[in-house]
Amino acid sequence: MKRLAIAAATALLALLYRFCRLFPVKRRVVCISRQSDDAPIDFLLLKEELSREEPPYRTVILANKLESPLRYVPVVAKQVFFMATSRAIILDSYCIAVSLLGKRIKAPVVQIWHALGNMKKFGYAALDTPEGHSSETARLMHMHEGYDAVAVSSLNFRDDLAAGFNVDPSIVFEAPLPRVDLLRDPQFRSEQRDAFLQDHPEMAGKKTIVYCPTFRKTPAPNEKEAMRSLLSAVDFDRFNFVYMPHPVSRQALDDPRIITATRSGADPLFAADYVITDYSTVMYEAGLMGVPVYLYAYDWDTYHEKRSFNINLARDVPTLFTNDAAAIATAIDLDQFDEQAFARFTESNIATLAGESATQHLTRRIIALAEEQPPR
Structure with a gap:
């Protein structure tokens, strides 16, 4: 039944795509995301840079979370129209329409x-694991098919991304995400910090800890206990505690002392004096800003069995890696963090480009692909 439903959906998408191809292809790029309902900052930066081209490229950003399959139908239809009438298609996540249409797509x-960077195995490299998808689902949905190029923050991860997307490594190219420019910009960081603190005046006079855990398909058995331990270890008289959940996570921390934030407004990461995470690539973002990072691996015993990694966190990341919340609180209190070692780790995993920004570099690569063939 599932196979027939997907085959029918694919046929309808193909028919819709052929109809939309009757409309003229415009000097336009479409960016598609299902990470959130807000335009991702990477897409906004690309849009601004593409508008500077001569002649300029128009950019359409379609950002919609998949909350309900029925309500997603018109979203997919809109995606298909812009995919059929644009010069290039940019994704920052899995896109159902792209995978099902595959090589039918002309752009x-x-x-x-x-x-940023890479850490955990994902996609095809994590099939049939508790944190991954099943082989059957990947095959039926043609998961991650149809890509012509894949950007990676550093060629250190080329083979890892190629395995995750099941693509030939030759189409993987080095291009850090545009947000790297903002993370490396002291003025932007200062403005964002001021904006976040202005939104939360109650934070004045204290240093700020931002907690950014990774996404888990199922909560860890000891999650509630671990969160109690973490909050008990924080001295709320001296520190603000900001919780920044993963964009698709449903985990909530119910404590009036906590500020729960998202990135829809001023990014709380820019207000951080310290970052606590676990297995999230947010560590690279913090590293680019020179913010101390500590890894709270409270469920490591079970999580590493569910999800394989491309790096050895305990060995390769030069910071505290522990399931002891009190140890992290002590490290923060004593400023125990090797800033230089962590900076070297970050720079080795996020490429530094000579002569152009990350946004300019990625834009240039996109335009080269878009202009390889004249619009049909």
């Missing part, structure tokens, strides 16, 4: 993914 499809 080049560029997958830039949504995470």
Whole structure:
């Protein structure tokens, strides 16, 4: 039944795509995300840079979370129209329409993914694991098919991304995400910090800890206990505690002392004096800003069995890696963090480009793909 339903959906998408191809192809790029309902900052930066081209490229950003399959139908239809009438398609996540249409798509499809660097195995490299998808689902949905190019923050991860997307490594190219420019810009960081603190005046006079855990398909058995331990270890008289959940996570921390934030407004990460995470690539973002990072691996014993990694966190990341919340609180209190070692780790995993910004570099690569062939 599932196979027949997907085959019928694919046939309808193909028919819709052929109809939409009757409309003229415009000097336009379409960016598609299902990470959130807000336009991702990477897409906004690309849009601004593409508008500077001569002649300029128009950019359409379609950002919609998949909350309900029925309500997603018109979203997919809109995606197909812009895919059929644009010069290039940029993705930062899995896109159902792209995968099902595959090689029927005439415009080049560029997958830039949504995470800096790489850490955990995903996609095809994590099939049939508790945190991954099943082989049957991947095959039926043609998961991650149809890509013409894949961007990676450093060629250190080329083979890892190629395995995750099941693509030939030759189409993977080095291009850090545009947000790297903002993370490396002291003025922007200062403005964002001021904006976040202005939104939360109650934070004045204290240093700020931002907690950014990774997404888990199922909560860890000891999650509630671990969160109690973490909050008990924080001295709320001296520190603000900001919780920044993963964009698709449903985890909530119910404590009046906590500020729960998202990135829809001023990014709370820019207000951080310290970052606590676990297995998230947010560590690279913090590293680019020179913010101390500590890894709270409270469920490591079970999580590493569910999800394989491309790096050895305990060995390769030069910071505290522990399931002891009190140890992290002590490290923060004593400023125990090797800033230089962590900076070297970050720079080795996020490429530094000579002579152009990350946004300019990625834009240039996208335009080269878009202009390889004249619009049909």
